[in-house]
Amino acid sequence: MSIVSRTRPGRNVNLALIGATGAVGSVMRDIVSTREDIWGEIRLVASPRSAGKVLRVRGEDVVVQALAPEVFDGIDIAIFDVPDEVSAVWVPIAAERGAIAIDKSGTFRMQPDVPLVVPEVNPLDARDRPRGIISTPNCTTLSMMAAIGALHAEYTLTELVVASYQAVSGAGVAGSARLYDEVEALAGDRTIGQAAGDVRKALANKLPAESPFPAPIAFNVVPWAGSLKDDGWNSEELKLRNESRKILGIPDLKVSATCVRVPVITTHSLAVHARFEREITVADAHRVLEAAPTVVLMDDPANGVYPTPLDVVGTDPTYVGRIRQAIDFPNTLDLFVCGDNLRKGAALNAAEIAELVAAEL
Amino acid sequence: MSIVSRTRPGRNVNLALIGATGAVGSVMRDIVSTREDIWGEIRLVASPRSAGKVLRVRGEDVVVQALAPEVFDGIDIAIFDVPDEVSAVWVPIAAERGAIAIDKSGTFRMQPDVPLVVPEVNPLDARDRPRGIISTPNCTTLSMMAAIGALHAEYTLTELVVASYQAVSGAGVAGSARLYDEVEALAGDRTIGQAAGDVRKALANKLPAESPFPAPIAFNVVPWAGSLKDDGWNSEELKLRNESRKILGIPDLKVSATCVRVPVITTHSLAVHARFEREITVADAHRVLEAAPTVVLMDDPANGVYPTPLDVVGTDPTYVGRIRQAIDFPNTLDLFVCGDNLRKGAALNAAEIAELVAAEL
Numbered sequence: 001m002s003i004v005s006r007t008r009p010g011r012n013v014n015l016a017l018i019g020a021t022g023a024v025g026s027v028m029r030d031i032v033s034t035r036e037d038i039w040g041e042i043r044l045v046a047s048p049r050s051a052g053k054v055l056r057v058r059g060e061d062v063v064v065q066a067l068a069p070e071v072f073d074g075i076d077i078a079i080f081d082v083p084d085e086v087s088a089v090w091v092p093i094a095a096e097r098g099a100i101a102i103d104k105s106g107t108f109r110m111q112p113d114v115p116l117v118v119p120e121v122n123p124l125d126a127r128d129r130p131r132g133i134i135s136t137p138n139c140t141t142l143s144m145m146a147a148i149g150a151l152h153a154e155y156t157l158t159e160l161v162v163a164s165y166q167a168v169s170g171a172g173v174a175g176s177a178r179l180y181d182e183v184e185a186l187a188g189d190r191t192i193g194q195a196a197g198d199v200r201k202a203l204a205n206k207l208p209a210e211s212p213f214p215a216p217i218a219f220n221v222v223p224w225a226g227s228l229k230d231d232g233w234n235s236e237e238l239k240l241r242n243e244s245r246k247i248l249g250i251p252d253l254k255v256s257a258t259c260v261r262v263p264v265i266t267t268h269s270l271a272v273h274a275r276f277e278r279e280i281t282v283a284d285a286h287r288v289l290e291a292a293p294t295v296v297l298m299d300d301p302a303n304g305v306y307p308t309p310l311d312v313v314g315t316d317p318t319y320v321g322r323i324r325q326a327i328d329f330p331n332t333l334d335l336f337v338c339g340d341n342l343r344k345g346a347a348l349n350a351a352e353i354a355e356l357v358a359a360e361l
Numbered sequence: 362m363s364i365v366s367r368t369r370p371g372r373n374v375n376l377a378l379i380g381a382t383g384a385v386g387s388v389m390r391d392i393v394s395t396r397e398d399i400w401g402e403i404r405l406v407a408s409p410r411s412a413g414k415v416l417r418v419r420g421e422d423v424v425v426q427a428l429a430p431e432v433f434d435g436i437d438i439a440i441f442d443v444p445d446e447v448s449a450v451w452v453p454i455a456a457e458r459g460a461i462a463i464d465k466s467g468t469f470r471m472q473p474d475v476p477l478v479v480p481e482v483n484p485l486d487a488r489d490r491p492r493g494i495i496s497t498p499n500c501t502t503l504s505m506m507a508a509i510g511a512l513h514a515e516y517t518l519t520e521l522v523v524a525s526y527q528a529v530s531g532a533g534v535a536g537s538a539r540l541y542d543e544v545e546a547l548a549g550d551r552t553i554g555q556a557a558g559d560v561r562k563a564l565a566n567k568l569p570a571e572s573p574f575p576a577p578i579a580f581n582v583v584p585w586a587g588s589l590k591d592d593g594w595n596s597e598e599l600k601l602r603n604e605s606r607k608i609l610g611i612p613d614l615k616v617s618a619t620c621v622r623v624p625v626i627t628t629h630s631l632a633v634h635a636r637f638e639r640e641i642t643v644a645d646a647h648r649v650l651e652a653a654p655t656v657v658l659m660d661d662p663a664n665g666v667y668p669t670p671l672d673v674v675g676t677d678p679t680y681v682g683r684i685r686q687a688i689d690f691p692n693t694l695d696l697f698v699c700g701d702n703l704r705k706g707a708a709l710n711a712a713e714i715a716e717l718v719a720a721e722l
Contacts, residue, residue, distance in 0.1 A: 159689075163524030163632035165582045165621065179580075180551045187548030190541045193626030195675040219540075220671040221526045221623055221630055223683050223697040228662050232643060232685045241688065254689035258632035258697060260526065262582055263624050265554030269582055271524035271619035273634075282593060301589050310581040314556040322584050324593040327602065328520075328615035336584040336619060 011040040013358045014074055016099065018090065019081035020044035020055060020064055023173045024104065028079065028347035029057045035351060038358055045071050072097035077357055079350045080104060095132035102134050102353050104346060106235070109135040109243060116246045118142065119352040120294050121149030126356050134353055139345030140164055140225075140236055140259065141243045143268040144337040146318040146344070150292040151285060151333075152248055156277035159254040159332075162240060165262045165269040166225055167309065170341050171212040176265050178211050182218035183263075193219040217263050225259040234259060267309035268341040275332040285323050285333055294344075299323050307338040316343055372401040374719045375435055377460065379451065380442035381405035381416060381425055384534045385465065389440065389708035390418045396712060399719055406432050433458035438718055440711045441465060456493035463495050463714050465707060467596070470496040470604060477607045479503065480713040481655050482510030487717050495714055500706030501525055501586075501597060501620060502604045504629040505698045507679040507705070511653040512646060512694075513609055517638035520615040520693075523601060526623045526630040527586055528670065531702050532573040537626050539572050543579035544624075554580040578624050586620040595620060628670035629702040636693040646684050646694055655705075660684050668699040677704055 015032070019025045025046070032042060033056075042057050044064045051066035065071050067090060072078060078099040080087050087105035094101045108114040115125040116135045126134055137145065148157065168175035182199075185206040186192050192199055199216045215222045226235030241255035262269075289297045298307045298321040306321030319338045326332035339345055376393070380386045386407070393403060394417075403418050405425045412427035426432050428451060433439060439460040441448050448466035455462045469475040469492075476486040477496045487495055498506065509518065529536035543560075546567040547553050553560055560577045576583045587596030602616035623630075650658045659668045660682040667682035680699045687693035700706055 161522045161634045163619075165526070165623070177551075183544060183548050187544050190538075193671060193674065196672055199671045214665045215669045216671050219625055220669050221625060222669050223630070223632070223667050224662065224665075232660070232662055232683065233688075234662070256634050256687045256690060256693070256695050258524075258634075258683065258695055260630075260632065260697070262526070264580055264582060269584070269621075271584070271621065271632075273522045273617050273619075299593070301585065301593055301595070304575045304585075306584050308576045308581050308583050310554060310560045310577050311557055313554060322593065322619065324598075326617045327594075329617060332617070334617050334619055336621070 011038060013039060013076045013361050014041040014043070015039045015354060016043040016045055016071060016075040016078040018045045018067060018078055021046045021050040021053060022081060023169055023176070024081040024342055024346040027342040028081065028351065029055060031343070031347050031351045033058045038355065041074070043071060043075060069093055069097060072099045075099045076361055077102065077354045079354055081346065081350070091133055100129065100132050100134065100357050102136060102350050104136050104350055106138065106239065108133050109137065110246065116243060117353050118145045118149060118247050118349060119356055120146045120292070121247055122249065123356055126353060127360070134357070136350045136353060137243045137247060138236065138239045139170055139341040140166060140268055140270070141240050141247070142345045142349055143318065143339030143341060144270045144272060145244070145247060146292060146294045147289060147320045147337055148272070148274065149248060150288050150295060151274065151276070151280070154288055155280045155284070157248060157250060157253060157274060158277055159275035160244060161273040162255070162257040163271045164257065164259045165264065166259060167264040167266045167268055167341055168217060168261065169266040170225070170268065175212045178213060179217055179263055179265060181207055182216060186218055213261060217261060220263065222261040223258065225261055264309045265313070266340060266342055267313040267338050268345060269309055269336065269338045272335050272337055273326065273332065274335070275329060277331065279331050280333060282323050282325055289320050294318060295320060297321070306336060309338055312338045313340055314343070315340060316348055318344060372399060374400060374437045374722050375402040375404070376400045376715060377404040377406055377432060377436040377439040379406045379428060379439055382407045382411040382414060383442060384530055384537070385442040385703055385707040388703040389442065389712065390416060392704070392708050392712045394419045399716065404432060404436060430454055430458060433460045436460040437722055438463065438715050440715055442707065442711070452494055461490065461493050461495065461718055463497060463711050465497050465711055467499065467600065469494050470498065471607065477604060478714050479506045479510060479608050479710060480717055481507045481653070482608055483610065484717055487714055488721070495718070497711045497714060498604045498608060499597070499600045500531055500702040501527060501629055501631070502601050502608070503706045503710055504679065504700030504702060505631045505633060506605070506608060507653065507655050508650060508681045508698055509633070509635065510609060511649050511656060512635065512637070512641070515649055516641045516645070518609060518611060518614060518635060519638055520636035521605060522634040523616070523618040524632045525618065525620045526625065527620060528625040528627045528629055528702055529578060529622065530627040531586070531629065536573045539574065540578050540624055540626060542568055543577060547579055574622060578622060581624065583622040584619065586622055625670045626674070627701060627703055628674040628699055629706060630670055630697065630699045633696050633698055634687065634693065635696070636690060638692065640692050641694060643684050643686055646696070650681050655679060656681060658682070667697060670699055673699045674701055675704070676701060677709055679705060
């Protein structure tokens with residue numbers, strides 16, 4: 001077995017994946033292994049704790065290297081999927097060492113000299129990167145952006161009211177593990193979930209109190225994600241607002257979001273109420289979304305056709321269904337969107353940006 | 362054991378519960394057994410299939426009678442929790458026989474000569490019942506109405522955008538059984554929910570294909586409830602619109618709703634974006650909701666305080682949290698509401714209407 005990724009002959013764009021061992025890192029290795037292989041070396045990087053692990057990418061075993069300034073030597077593009085505070089330190093180091101850094105964290109997204117890119121929506125923004133940094137949006141915003149961006153291009157979006165149904169893997173590997181743990185601890189008890197606090201009591205006896213979630217997540221929904229910001233908003237809700245404005249280039253877009261965690265492993269769903277400047281019908285929306293290459297329209301309720309997380313998880317597109325013309329609001333659609341939060345919501349979008357950039361190099 | 366409910370001395374209002382053996386019927390027996398006992402006889406009625414069963418109410422064993430015109434003889438108030446088509450036939454028969462019928466079905470709710478009542482919001486409407494019929498709203502509308510009604514009374518509601526997180530028991534006993542079945546069938550497989558269709562495949566081997574839900578509900582959310590209506594809307598979404606207008610007495614209230622089923626046993630949650638005629642702050646909303654007797658305010662996110670279904674199931678109030686002033690919309694609040702769909706969402710509201718009516722008799 002080869003334990004150092006070799007440089008492929010004739011290919012001279014070298015890629016580093018920083019955070020290669022996490023939930024998104026694992027999907028990222030899968031994505032670069034299955035999409036067109038345009039890369040020279042692919043270097044895997046993680047925290048010192050994970051260094052020395054051997055992971056598979058493009059059918060080769062690659063030894064994970066510990067994050068250090070030298071890992072960026074010879075690297076053209078570095079994709080970061082690490083916590084905000086790690087990105088804050090290491091993304092600028094990668095850029096200084098000559099790599100173009102594509103960052104999944106929240107650290108740089110709203111900085112005016114860092115583009116925030118969804119390749120289907122604002123690919124040209126990726127070219128204007130004075131600091132050598134490109135940010136990729138948070139997974140909740142990304143789960144709807146391909147669809148909303150396509151509708152906006154033709155009908156000009158003015159307002160968004162969004163309620164999310166966010167999967168536990170948005171909180172990383174520990175998030176998925178916690179839901180599996182809770183389900184295993186509760187399965188078989190057919191009285192559970194019928195009296196206030198009964199699940200908390202049942203779990204207290206079986207699982208550690210520490211959880212990635214502030215309340216039980218099996219048999220429950222929890223109206224919280226991210227950290228507390230001003231006036232009762234959480235970081236996830238404000239990201240959805242601010243990042244949508246920046247990606248779509250609508251600085252005065254009106255947005256209200258409520259973010260809710262649900263007991264789904266992977267794939268975020270959003271109920272979206274979207275108002276446009278121009279009149280728009282369901283048929284208009286169908287035409288636009290059918291033509292959008294990375295969107296799949298699943299909208300035939302008479303035949304039970306609408307997206308659900310379990311039917312789309314593990315795939316790349318943004319799925320849209322339940323499109324209705326709002327009865328009481330002019331120029332407004334209500335719709336339901338699903339997107340795999342680890343793929344389009346994270347690794348895939350970063351890989352697509354990397355491919356955009358690689359094409360220029 | 363006494364197997365016929367006896368008439369209590371000094372009490373002369375006799376109550377019949379039609380549909381006493383269902384999910385709501387079971388909660389209804391619990392509610393009339395634990396609230397102040399103002400009733401003479403309590404008669405239990407169900408389909409012929411369930412007749413002869415012995416069920417407990419007010420600490421007594423009572424034999425269930427088969428639905429027939431004679432069961433209404435001597436009855437003052439009959440609460441119906443049966444399918445629409447059964448109500449359509451039997452509610453008028455009860456009224457003809459002199460009982461005041463309180464109907465939980467959708468059949469009569471929007472008829473102009475039938476009041477649609479939430480006792481905290483429009484108690485006086487219950488007095489104007491020319492046909493002897495009072496309707497109680499669908500459980501999704503009811504889950505928010507005590508809170509929205511209190512805010513409306515002071516600030517005048519003009520618009521609602523709602524996304525629901527609806528519990529499986531909204532689909533009856535079979536709904537809860539299906540979620541328990543699916544969870545048992547899947548528990549222990551820690552790869553499940555990670556590839557499109559994997560849960561469908563796993564369930565196909567273990568459970569009957571027939572389900573109250575149009576897709577797997579464990580580890581999933583399903584953007585569908587009720588039946589298909591015009592233009593892609595479903596009956597649940599239109600009920601939320603039309604019933605809110607009628608209860609609140611706002612014929613031109615603007616409403617858009619997206620109804621989504623989630624893997625929660627009991628307690629519906631709603632993400633609500635509510636616009637008012639008058640300016641309203643979070644402090645205003647706190648003041649109003651704290652003063653509302655059947656509303657519990659759980660709104661302190663800095664200390665992890667917000668309602669979740671598992672913390673409120675089995676209790677009577679409407680719980681409200683995550684109240685935020687919309688950043689981009691004037692006079693608008695975003696909030697999260699939870700209400701037990703079998704209690705306030707069904708049996709409790711009907712019992713409260715019955716108590717209102719009994720007080721007049």
